[in-house]
Amino acid sequence: MPNARVIRDIKARHGVRASEIARRAYLFVARNETLSPQVRHHAQLQLNTFERYTRPTTVKxxxxxxxxxxxxxxxxxxxxxxxxxxxxxxxxxxxxxxxx
Amino acid sequence: MAAFITPSRLASLKQLRCSIFQTSYNPQSLRTGAKYLRRRLRGPSMVGYYPESFDIPQIMRQNKWLEMVDEDEEERLMDIVDRKKRGKGTPKKAKTPEESRRLTKRR
Incomplete structure (x- = not known):
């Protein structure tokens, strides 16, 4: 039986896989200097709405x-x-x- | 004698070069965010890090029709009932702040 931290890590790994493509799309828009600032800001706000365990940095x-x-x-x-x-x-x- | 080349002609040369080699023409060096699209996806390899574990209780829970009995779990529940009978069970959770204050030990 894995411990709670391992279970949490597994959850994070599955979350990253599920939301990776959407996150990449928003990242592309938010970091794209050729687009208008409003659109980029909106994309950044959308990035902030993702749950904690969808970020690749939460995986250990x-x-x-x-x-x-x-x-x-x-x-x-x-x-x-x-x-x-x-x-x-x-x-x-x-x-x-x-x-x- | 070196021929004088105007900046506009150099720029048009770069543009032509980009069209020939199919690279994007970006004279101001703006960030296009292309690296986020180019990078490989990391999720699929992340998921397979931990090896699949063989968890018998989980299999029982998923396949209720098997009607198997987890003996360790049954014994644990029996022990809890026994302990409660002897008045050695876990205390109830405090509902109000006063209750929790009463339960904490003072030094």
Whole structure:
């Protein structure tokens, strides 16, 4: 069972996917200097009406195993401790403990 | 001797170049917002970050016709009933500010 923060993150990811095209269209209008200021302002106001969990910046890569938000090794999607556990158990192909 | 080229002629050269190579002619370098349309969509790859988890209680909830019984959940509910009988249940939520003040401990 994933923890609440992971569930929230999943919600954000689905929200981003659902509203991405509309957001892009409004961004295009709002940042387009060749259009009239009124239209651009209107588009910016529309951008502000989007919900919190539709913005791509609310998405955070959390640990796939434990849900921890910090110390994630992005190549594996694991937090540093889960990475260590899995690497020592030999579950990550190509990863072995350094020794020289 | 270098030939003198007027700015207007240079501008028309640029315009012609744009029409030949199919690029947009933008002499004032205005922001057109094209980068927001050109950029790839990030949503589809974002959704697949967490692997699909196999959640038995959720499957039971979605398929009620299976009439399966979640034993852990039943036991938990039984325990709550038992605890309430012994007067060890969770306290009721305070409805008014006075009630919540009465329930908080004073130091």
């Amino acid at each position: 890569n959390r640990c796939v195993e434990s849900g921890r938000g910090r110390g994630i090794i992005s190549e594996f999607g694991l937090s540093r401790f889960q990475f260590r556990l899995k690497a020592l158990a030999g579950e990550l192909p190509g990863v072995n403990k350094a020794s020289w």
